[in-house]
Amino acid sequence: MKIKQELLRHFRYLHENAEVSWQEVNTTHYLKDVLHELGYKVTTFNDCTGLYADLGQGHPIVAVRADIDALWQEVDGCFKANHSCGHDAHMSMVIGVAKCMQHENFNGTLRLIFQPAEEKGNGALKMIEKGVIQDVEYLYGIHLRPIQEIPLGVASPVIIHGAGQMIDGQVKGDDSHGARPHLTVNAIDAMTLINEQLNQIRIDPQIPHSIKMTYIRAGGDSRNIIPGNGQFGLDLRAQTNEAMEDLVQKFKQLINGVRTTTGANIHYNIVTAMPAAVQNEEAIHFAHKGIAEVIGEQNIMPTLITSGGDDFHFYTIKNPELKATMIGLGCNLAPGLHHPNMSFNIDALEIGTNILTKTVLATLCAKQ
Numbered sequence: 001m002k003i004k005q006e007l008l009r010h011f012r013y014l015h016e017n018a019e020v021s022w023q024e025v026n027t028t029h030y031l032k033d034v035l036h037e038l039g040y041k042v043t044t045f046n047d048c049t050g051l052y053a054d055l056g057q058g059h060p061i062v063a064v065r066a067d068i069d070a071l072w073q074e075v076d077g078c079f080k081a082n083h084s085c086g087h088d089a090h091m092s093m094v095i096g097v098a099k100c101m102q103h104e105n106f107n108g109t110l111r112l113i114f115q116p117a118e119e120k121g122n123g124a125l126k127m128i129e130k131g132v133i134q135d136v137e138y139l140y141g142i143h144l145r146p147i148q149e150i151p152l153g154v155a156s157p158v159i160i161h162g163a164g165q166m167i168d169g170q171v172k173g174d175d176s177h178g179a180r181p182h183l184t185v186n187a188i189d190a191m192t193l194i195n196e197q198l199n200q201i202r203i204d205p206q207i208p209h210s211i212k213m214t215y216i217r218a219g220g221d222s223r224n225i226i227p228g229n230g231q232f233g234l235d236l237r238a239q240t241n242e243a244m245e246d247l248v249q250k251f252k253q254l255i256n257g258v259r260t261t262t263g264a265n266i267h268y269n270i271v272t273a274m275p276a277a278v279q280n281e282e283a284i285h286f287a288h289k290g291i292a293e294v295i296g297e298q299n300i301m302p303t304l305i306t307s308g309g310d311d312f313h314f315y316t317i318k319n320p321e322l323k324a325t326m327i328g329l330g331c332n333l334a335p336g337l338h339h340p341n342m343s344f345n346i347d348a349l350e351i352g353t354n355i356l357t358k359t360v361l362a363t364l365c366a367k368q
Contacts, residue, residue, distance in 0.1 A: 003096055003099055003100070003350065003353065004347075004349070004350045006096070006099065007092050007093070007095070007096050007349040007350060007353060008346060008349070010034070010091070010092045010095050010096075011088055011089060011092040011346070011349060013030065014027065014030070014083070014088040014091050014092060015083050015088040017030075018070035018080075018081040018082055018083045018088065019069065019070060019081055020069060020070055020071070020072045020081045020119075021069040021116060021117035021118075021119050021120040021123070022048065022049060022069075022116055022117050022120070023049070023069075024049040024050070024068050024069055024116050024117075025049060027049070027068050027091075028044065028049045028050060028051055028068070028114070028116075031051060031068070031091065031095070031114050032044060032051055034095055034098075035051075035053040035095075035098060035112070038098050038099060038102060039055070039102065040053035040054060040055050040098060040112070041053065041054045041055075045130055048116060048126055048130075049068070049116040049117075050068065050113075050114055050115050050116040050123065050126070050127060051114050052111055052112060052113045052114070052127075052132045053098070053111070053112045053114075054109055054110065054111050054112075055098070055101060055102075055109070055110045055112075056106060056107075056108055056109045056110055057108075057109055058107065058108055058109060059108055059109070059135070059137070059367075060108045060109070060137045060138065060363070060364065060367045061108065061109045061111055061135055061136045061137055061138075062108065062109070062110055062111070062136075062137065062138045062139075062140075062360050062363050062364055063110075063111040063112070063113055063132075063133060063136045063138065063139045063140070064094050064097055064110075064111070064112055064113065064139075064140050064141070064142075064356055064360065065094075065113040065114075065115055065139060065140070065141045065312065065315075066087070066090040066091045066093070066094040066112075066113070066114050066115070066141075066142075067085075067087045067090055067091075067115050067116075067118035067119075067123065067312075068087055068091055068114050068115060068116055068118075069087060069116055069117050069118055069119050069120075069123070070082055070083045070084075070085075070087065070088075070119075071083075071084055071085060071119055071338065073338075073340050074340060075340040075341070076340070076341075082340060084337070084338050084339060084340055084341075084342040085119065085337055085338055085342075086143065086144035086333070086337070086342075086344070087118070089144055089331075089344070089348070089349060089352070090141075090142060090143065090144070091114065092349055092353075093142060093349055093352040093353045093356060094112055094114070094142075094356070096349070096350070096352075096353030096356075096357075097110075097112065097353060097356045097357050097360065098112055100353065100354075100357040101357065101360065104361060106361070106364045106365070107364070108364050108367065110360060110364075111132070111136060113127060113132050113133075113139075115127050118310065118311050118312075120271075120272060121164070121166065121271075121272030121273070121274045121309070121311045122272055122311065123311060124311040124312060124313075124314040124315055125311070125314055125318075128314065128315065128318050128319070133315055133319060133322060136322060137322070137323060137367075138283055138286070138322075138323050138324070138363050139283075139315055139316075139322055139323070139324035140283070140287065140324070140325060140326070140327065140356060140359055140360065141310075141312045141324075141325075141326035141327065142326065142327045142328075142329055142352055142355070142356055143159060143310065143326055143327070143328060143329065144329055144331050144333050144337075144344055144348065145159075145304065145306075145328045145329060145330055145331065145333060146333045146334065146336045146337055147330075147332050147333055147334050148336070149304060149306065149328070149330075150301055150304065150328060150329075150330035151330045151332055152330050152331050152332040152345045152347065152348060153295060153299055153330060153351075154295070154299045154300070154301055154330040155291045155295060155299065155300065155301070155327060155328060155329050155330055155351075155352075155355060156291075156300065156301040156302065156303065156304035156327065156328035157284045157285075157287035157288040157290075157291055157300065157302070157325060157327060158277075158279060158284045158287070158302075158303055158304065158325045158326070158327075158328075159277065159304045159306060159310075159325075159326045159327070159328045160239075160276075160277045160279065160303060160304065160305045160306070161274075161276060161277045161306060161308055161309050161310050161312075161313060161326075162208065162209075162237050162238055162239040162240070162244075162276050162277075162306070162307045162308070162309055163237070163238050163239075163240065163241050163243070163244035163273075163274060163275055163276040163309060164235070164236065164237050164244075164272075164273075164274040164308075164309030165234075165235075165236040165244065165248065165270055165272065165273045165274070166233065166234065166235055166236070166270070166271040166272050167233065167234040167236065167251070167268050167269070167270055167271065168231070168232075168233055168268065168269055168271050169191075169194075169231065169232045169233070169234065169255075169266065169267065169268035169269075170229070170230070170231050170232075170266070170267050170268070171185075171187040171190045171191060171218075171228075171229060171230040171231075171232075171264050171265065171266055172228070172229055172265045172266075172267065173185050173187060173228030173229060173264065173265055174228040175225050175226060175227055175228045175229075176225070176226045176228065177224065177225070177226070178223070178224035178225060178226055179224075181226055184226055184228045185228065185262055185263050185264045185265075186226050186227065186228075187218045187219075187227045187228055187229055187230030187264070188216075188218050188219070188227060188230060189262065190230070190258060190262045190264035190266065191213075191216050191218065191230050191232050193258050193261065193262060194213070194232065194254065194255070194258050194266075195213045195216075195232075197254050197257070197258065198211050198212060198213060198234075198251075198254070201247065201250045201251070201254065202250075203238075203243055203246045203247055203250065204243065204246075207238065207239050207240055207243040208237075208238070208239045208307050209236075209237060209238040209239065209243055209244075209247055210235075210236070210237045210307070211234060211235075211236045211237075211247055211251060212234065212235055213232055213233065213234055214233045214234065214235045215231075215232060215233040216230065216231070216232045216233075217230060217231045217232070218230030218231070234251070236248065236251070237307050237308075237309065238276070239276065239305070239307065240276050241275055241276045244273075244276070248270075255268065272311075274309040274310065274311050274313065274314070275313045275314065275317045276309075276313065277313050277326070278313060278316045278317065278324075279325070280316070280323040280324055280325060282323050283323040283324050283325040283363075284325045286359050286362045286363045286366065287325050287327050287355075287359045288300060288302075289358070289359070289362040290327075290355050290356070290357075290358035290359030290360075290361075290362055291327070291355050291358075291359075293358045293362075294351060294354045294355045294358055295351065295355070301328070304328040306328075308337070310326065312324075312326050327352075327355060327356070327359070329348055329351070329352045329355070330348070331344040331345050331347075331348030331352075332344060332345045332348075
C-alpha cells in the first residue's frame with residue numbers, strides 16, 4: 001500500500017512540533033486524534049504523556065512500539081526540542097501501520113504503543129507500570145540506523161543494543177579565597193581526578209564498553225574564588241549486562257579512591273540504567289519474514305550490533321515471556337544519531353511502514 005504523502009504529512013508535523021521527554025503533551029493529543037480517526041480504541045493516561053491504541057480483539061495480542069520524545073539541544077546557535085534521534089520518523093511509520101492494518105482481516109489484537117521519555121531511559125518502565133504490555137505476546141520496534149551501520153534499502157530483524165547507564169555526581173564543600181587553597185577541597189581538582197581515572201578503568205577488552213564524563217560544572221564568574229561545589233555527569237556503555245555490572249563496580253571503587261585521595265565529599269546517583277538487548281528467535285524470525293517480503297532476502301543484515309542503548313529492552317527484562325525484537329532500518333542517516341542536523345532519506349518511511357506491517361501480519365497469521 002502506497003501512503004508516502006500521508007507519512008510525510010505526519011512526519012513534517014511531528015518534526016516541526018517536537019517536545020522533550022515527559023512534556024510530549026501536544027504530540028500525545030495529535031496521535032490520539034489521528035488514531036481515533038482511523039477507528040482505533042485509544043487509551044491515554046492522567047499522570048503522564050503517551051498512549052496505546054487497539055484494533056481488533058482477543059489473542060494473540062501483537063504490539064508495535066514507537067518512542068515519541070525529542071532531545072533538547074543546540075541547533076544553529078539556539079537550544080530547542082529537536083528530533084535528532086528519529087522518533088518523529090518512528091511515530092510516522094507506526095501511524096502508517098495503523099493505516100495499513102485498517103484494510104486487513106485478522107484474528108487477534110494489534111496494539112500500537114506510543115511511549116514517552118525514551119531519551120530519559122525510563123519511559124518504558126512507566127508504560128509497563130501502566131499495563132500496556134499486559135497479555136501482549138509479541139512486541140516490535142523500529143529504529144533508523146546511521147549510514148555507518150547500514151545504508152538505505154537494507155534492514156536488520158534485530159538490533160543488539162548494549163547496556164547504558166547515566167550517572168549524576170556532586171562534589172559538596174565550601175568555597176575558599178583564591179589565596180588560601182589549603183582551606184578547601186577544590187571541586188574542579190576532584191572532578192578532574194575522577195575524569196583522569198575513568199580512563200584507567202579496565203574490564204574485558206573483548207566486550208565493547210566505554211565510560212566517560214559528559215558534563216562538568218563548578219564555580220561562577222569570580223576568578224578569585226576556589227569552588228567547593230561541583231556537578232558532573234557520566235555516560236556508561238557496555239555490550240552485555242554483565243560487563244555493565246563490572247564497569248559500575250569499578251566506578252564505585254574509583255570514587256572511593258578519589259574521596260580518600262582528595263578528602264572531597266562526593267555523592268552520585270544512577271539517573272537511568274538501560275539493559276542490553278535480550279534476543280528472541282521467534283520474534284526475529286517474523287521480522288526477518290517481513291523484511292524479506294518488502295526489500296528481499298538479499299537486503300537483510302542478519303544481526304546489527306550497536307553500542308547504543310534503548311529502554312525498549314525493559315519490556316522483555318521485566319516480562320521474560322514477551323517475545324520482542326527491534327528492527328534496524330537503513331535510511332542513509334547522516335552525520336549521525338543525536339547530531340543536531342541529522343537527516344535521512346525520507347523514502348525510508350514507506351519502507352519501514354511496510355516492513356512493520358508485513359511483520360505484524362506474519363505474526364498474526366502464524367498464530368491463527
